[in-house]
Amino acid sequence: MHLLIPAAGMGRRMGSSRNKLLLTLRAKPLLTWTILAAQATRSIDWIGIIAQPSDEEYIKEILAALPVTTEVKLIYGGTTRQESVYNGLQSLPATAEQVLIHDGARCLATPELLERCAETIKHCKGLIAAVTVKDTIKVVDENKFIQSTPDRRQLWAAQTPQAFDVKLLKQCHEIGLAQGWEVTDDAALFERCGLPVQIVEGEETNLKITTPVDLAIAEFILAQRYK
Secondary structure, three states: OEEEEEOOOOOOOOOOOOOHHHOEEOOEEHHHHHHHHHHOOOOOOEEEEEEOHHHHHHHHHHHHOOOOOOEEEEEEOOOOHHHHHHHHHHOOOOOOOEEEEOOOOOOOOOHHHHHHHHHHHHHOOEEEEEEEOOOOOOEEOOOOOEEEOOOHHHOEEEEEEEEEEHHHHHHHHHHHHHHOOOOOOHHHHHHHOOOOOEEEEOOOOOOOOOOHHHHHHHHHHHHHHOO
């Protein structure tokens, strides 16, 4: 199974002047935790890390410090996540039939979740890990007045990994590029192209590290996980 890790963003909401995936969590860079989870799966045998050229040397140092036996390829990212994943898809080996896409900032995903998604994509065309929404969600207008309250029983919070048939996802990206679509995840491209996307049960602890508060929560989760 092939895995792409988008890791080309910055840490603006983290208040950092550098790529947040280079920040440390329990003395290891965030990206290290993501790679270790991928390395611990049975299915993943190729990893593409999509990063900015300015982070290349840092990422090489991270890889050199790890007992990585999986083939790893560094891929230059774009100015958006969408562009970065597009670049990653072009760099997949010609033999790739399915691909997992997992944000490096979700560094707490377990090998079991990655494995579950890798196994499920063999039997469908597209999927995302997601968890049910517990809070009541409000739809508001630009003036912050509530417009509606959707039924939360039909709401799921999207996570990664997301996984897709490579050929179909490449086609969706090409259509999105031609149409000028701007999306925040690859499932949205699949949806716009009328293709089905299945839900795979995610993990409550699979949070995205975006702010310093998230980093503190992640520290607590890992402390409990590795007692």
